[in-house]
Amino acid sequence: MRVWLAMKCFFNVLLHGEFANRCELLLKDAPLAKNQASAAAPCSPAVVSASRSDAVTLLATLQREARFVDIVNESLDGYSDAQIGAAARDVLRDCGKVLARVFALRPMLEQEEGATVQVPAHYETECYRLTGDLSREPPFAGKLMHAGWQATKCDLPTWTGSGKGALVVAPAEVQLG
Amino acid sequence: MIEKERSMTAKYVVGIDLGTTNCVMAYVAIETKSPQVELLEIPQLVAASTIESRPLLPSFLYLAPEHEAASGALGVPWQREMPLAVGEYARRRGAEMPDRTVAAAKSWLCHSGVDRRQPLLPEHAPPEVAKISPVSASRRYLEHLVAAWNAQFPEARLAQQYVVLTVPASFDAAARELTREAAIAAGLPESLVFLEEPQAAVYSWLVARGDEWRRDLSAGDRLLVCDVGGGTTDLTLIDVAEAGGELELRRLAVGDHLLVGGDNMDLTLAHRVAQLFAEQGVKLDAWQSVSLWHSCRDAKEALLAADAPESHRVAVLGRGSKLIGGTVTVDVQRQLAVDLLVGGFFPKCTITDRPQRRRASGFQEIGLPYQADVAITRHLAAFLAAHADGDNRSAAPTHVLFNGGVFKAAAFRALVLDRLGEWSGADKPVRELPGPRDLDFAVARGAAFYGWTKQQGGVRIRSGAARSYYVGIETAGLAIPGAPRPLRALCVVPFGMEEGTAVDVPSNEFGLVLGEPAHFRFFSSAVRQHDRPGALLPTIDEEELAETDSLETMLEAGSDDAETYVPVKFQARITELGVFELWCVSTTSDRRWKLAFSIRDDAQEAAS
Structure with missing residues (x-):
């Protein structure tokens, strides 16, 4: 039972920053649990089921459909720009297709970059990052430097596997015969 | 009665496009006055243990080995343990494991040379794989759609909805019957209605245009629906007429079932690009070839776009995790793609040209009767010439509606319009219908809208039977040993026969023996539009009449039958749901026997 709890902690610490912070406070009084958790390998058969972080699911999707993980992990030393470009062109195109399908990204603001835009009096700080002369009171008018991005949906695949595969971004491919 | 109750409890009209390469719902x-047609997002396996909802369900079926299935990795939201996968994962596995993957089951459904209820697919499966029949494969795709719907609408289950299922216009009565069989087995309602795919595309255009369409088209116009999907080409002509001050659409003709489509084009380009790689000293393995095929689909669309670049770089990524090091590339010139694809599939030709019968192309697979001539323009010329009016109009269309993913490439649309313009010889150019194109989803959308118009009223395409049908009758006369008696063809269903009607076929009486099966050869024609029921063709011209599955019935003898021999005539019916029925009706009593397609016997005959 405790092993399972530890496993849960392990994955949650690894995948959820907020949980990790809370855990850190707890761990000052519970060094034993920490040891157990780190002892359990990700492919431990003791794991019955564990949910998977959406981050891993997204990464697995980008790898499966666009080879994203392969390309960012590959050393560029020894390749010409043309060689890198040839591979990157396909990877970028396919990454774009995944992002479009999963997030349907749209600029935060519709105006052209460089245009003058209005920032309302009660603006959300998540939506605008202001630079320059911040001494005045809102509303503001300013030059749009970057139009920003927002997801209009978040349709990630659902993972139905067991705990064993929760951290698998891409399975090993083995050719038989 | 049951059907009526169903349609009263139905809340939705559901249109299903059971495509050769993709399904859409x-x-x-x-109960709405302004129909808003929505697409169903279909949950499906996209990788092991990974479910994603997408509007397209690839029509692929992966028969997993037991050790893979037993892990539960193929589970779907409505079934934890699955021995097989349908959809995107199956499509991807199909590229790696073609021996375990069923593809193009629909093309097999209309292949009357085989028993489509027998486990035939995957064609080259190793002995340990339990094959499945084309009918069962179709049923699996539909079961997936039914489950996906029921999961999202538990309060309005699909069996209680008003469902319209599309079939190729070129599907004959036997192929429709098998599709229906798969649909009912999958849990679709008995009240299921069929609609021809090109007509569905037109309905989708109609719902998108609203009342505008009455300004887009006028009486005397003729619309060609040119539907080139992944594996098939389907052609239909629709006339615009005026009746009582209102514009009316009337389906004039449909083409034959042509097994040529976008996949042929991608493979052709991939084959040539593989040669370019070979010239560089790069030999591609099987895995890379599949990857190349997908890259060539993108290359085709890029190189045949309206403002295409002079060349496009095709890359095949390395298979291992060393991606950049393993990547090979080649530049493909636009001219090469144009020569290859335009020259091969849309060549310049005249209205008098005909498809070549010679089997010459290099990408045929044994089994399905793929087109020997892949030139879509020549098939188009043959189709239009076959439906000439006689007043030298050569069935020239004034407008074209494109459907199918192939027409994402602008050059193909322009080519078809150019050829049609040359052939018509009219001053007015042949034009594409205005409005946005919806090449992947139009058929399903149109099917839903068609069902809605059937319930709520609205513009309809007048159609009826797309083909005329004939029963083979042996001529009387002295038998010549070793030679079969010559066969004549009796027309039992005229072209354009409307749904919900029946016709007593005038003919001589035929004597059938009680207690024995009666067997009739059966033919259809898409070009003989003027034969009336009872017309007897002296010979069977293979240019005009295509043999389909034969018909049979068992004439069970009643206990009080003194006679063993019953004189009968034929009665043909097309039900309200578009189902074809042929009956033998006794001329001396009120007994009648329904003929059924004998798909199995025909296949055995073909095999022997």
Whole structure:
């Protein structure tokens, strides 16, 4: 039972920053649990089921459909720009297709970059990052430097596997015969 | 009665496009005055243990080995343990494991040379794989759609909805019957209605245009629906007429079932690009070839776009995790793609040209009767010439509606319009219908809208039977040993026969023996539009008449039958749902026997 709890902690610490912070406070009084958790390998058969972080699911999707993980992990030393470009062109195109399908990204603001835009009096700080002369009171008018991005949906695949595969971004491919 | 109750409880009209390469499901609320057709997002396996909802369900079936299935990795939201996968994962596995993957089951459904209820697919499966029949494969795709719907609409289950299923216009009565069989087995309602795919594309255009369409088209116009999907080409002509001050659409003709489509084009380009790689000293393995095929689909669309670049770089990524090091590239010139694809599939030709019968192409697979001539323009010329009016109009269309993913490439649309313009010889150019194109989803959307118009009223395409049908009758006369008696063809269903009607076929009486099966050869024609029921063709011209599955019935003898021999005539019916029925009706009593397609016997005969 405790092993399972530890496993849960392990994955949650690894995948959820907020949980990790809370855990850190707890761990000052519970060094034993920490040891157990780190002892359990990700492919431990003791794991019955564990949910998977959406981050891993997204990464697995980008790898499966666009080879994203392969390309960012590959050393560029020894390749010409043309060689890198040839591979990157396909990877970028396919990454774009995944992002479009999963997030349907749209600029935060519709105006052209460089245009003058209005920032309302009660603006959300998540939506605008202001630079320059911040001494005045809102509303503001300013030059749009970057139009920003927002997801209009978040349709990630659902993972139905067991705990064993929760951290698998891409399975090993083995050719038989 | 049951059907009526169903349609009263139905909340939605659901349109299903059971495609050769993709399935799509669209729906619209019945009780609405302004129909908004929505697409159903279909949950499906996209990788092991990974479910994603997408509007396209690839029509692929992966028969997993037991050790893979037993892990539960193929589970779907409505079934934890699955021995097989349908959809995107199956499509991807198909590229790696073609021996375990069923593809193009629909093309097999209309292949009357085989028993489509027998486990035939995957064609080259190793002995340990339990094959499945084309009918069962179709049923599996539909079961997936039914489950996906029921999961999202538990309060309005699909069996209670008003469902419209599309079939190729070129599907004959036997192929439709098998599709229906798969649909009912999958849990679709008995009240299921069929609609021809090109007509569905037109309905989708109609719902998108609203009342505008009455300004887009005028009486005397003729619309060609040119539907080139992944594996098939389907052609239909629709006339615009005026009746009582209102514009009316009337389906004039449909083409034959042509097994040529976008996949042929991608493979052709991939084959040539593989040669370019070979010239560089790069030999591609099987895995890379599949990857190349997908890259060539993108290359085709890029190189045949309206403002295409002079060349496009095709890359095949390395298979291992060393991606950049393993990547090979080649530049493909636009001219090469144009020569290859335009020259091969849309060549310049005259209206008098005909498809070549010679089997010459290099990408045929044994089994399905793929087109020997892949030139879509020549098939188009043959189709239009076959439906000439006689007043030298050569069935020239004034407008074209494109459907199918192939027409994402602008050059193909322009080519078809150019050829049609040359052939018509008229001053007015042949034009594409205005409005946005919806090349992947139009058929499902149109099917849903068609169902809605059937319930709520609205513009309809007048159609009826797309083909005329004939029963083979042996001529009387002295038998010549070793030679079969010559066969004549009796027309039992005229072209354009409307749904919900029946016709007593005038003919001589035929004597059938009680207690024995009666067997009739059966033919159809898409070009003989003027034969009336009872017309007897002296010979069977293979240019005009295509043999389909034969018909049979068992004439069970009643206990009080003194006679063993019954004189009968034929009665043909097309039900309200578009189902074809042929009956033998006794001329001396009120007994009648329904003929059924004998798909199995025909296949055995073909095999022997």
